[in-house]
Amino acid sequence: MEYGPSDSEPGHDGTEELPTAIKILIAGGFGVGKTTMVSSVSEIEPLRTEEVITDQSLGVDDMVGVEAKTTTTVAMDFGRITVDSGLLVYLFGTPGQDRFWFMWDELVYGALGAIVLADTAGWPTASPPSTSSNAGTRPSSSRSTASTALGATRRRTSGSPSTSIPTCRSCSATPATGNPAKRS
Template identity: 55%
Template sequence: MDYADSDALMAGPRDTDVLLAHGARGVKVVVVGGFGVGKTTMVGAVSEIPPLTTEETMTQAGVGIDHNPGTASKNTTTVAMDFGRISISQELVLYLFGTPGQERFWFLWNGIFEGALGAVVLVDTRRVEVCFEVVTRLEDRRVPFIVAVNTFPDAPEYPEEELRTALALSESVPLVTCDARDRASCRDTLLTLMVYLCTLAAQETA
């Protein structure tokens, strides 16, 4: 699944300067999920700077190790992380870190999660089970998260309650749909996460 070129979707110029504007606050957000759910695509589609990716070509060495039904056309994979940036406002900039999906690279997650304010869990409804461990790890580390269902063209659609039950999600955790190829859709997903984090912060201070 290739990410769309977001140059044409930007309202203003696309800066390559990674420094924050004076007075702006940088926030770390992690994009997580199983193999092939669209994490690299999402970071690339929404980033206002050329995204940093660590994709490598998949080889026969992964056969029998990376079992990935539903992703037969995928020929590259993230082996460390993806990185991008999006300015929500003049005061708030999100630094996006995409994690590798295969279990054999999960040892990298601890470092990527460090300092994260929140996370987006991408879900492919053809392979919901690959997200169980992702959700568990976020809960264990007490990283707030929302769940975004990536709308693959051939993926089955399920009622929200069925998905919540399958993922053991509480009613308070936002569950949205997202097209990881579309910048506006990815931006709206990140805004949902920011609103959710603000709600949690308000509850803690109430």
């Protein structure tokens, strides 16, 4: 579709032609393959944007020893799927380190759903961790993404069928047999 700047009236008239964007998060611990999944399903070259953390991160980021450092950057990988001319789906790989959890506030807001990736090879027991402690409790030694499971959507959407998580063919993910998280 052509969106020539000269066709649009100044102001907000052009918004009628603009596609609507929705957001799906790809969450999971450090190194489970979020970036891999984004790059597998995205129609564009996966992009990376950075957000500068300023004093917002105080108390979240451990600044001991680096007190002089007042800013740091967090990278987010994201991809895009164009459903049709009026609907864009953006996939955001959230930062896996738990010290970047404050970013969830903006990332989660308005998200249609989330896909939680977990590395089953690293689990010491059969019971998977809940989403709320996923990033923090996962052993950092397990980097293998060979047996990555696709978790459930974090945000319940009314009217959405329970089988709404599509199987990702191009990455080595398989749907989880059970809901890994015991959250309400």
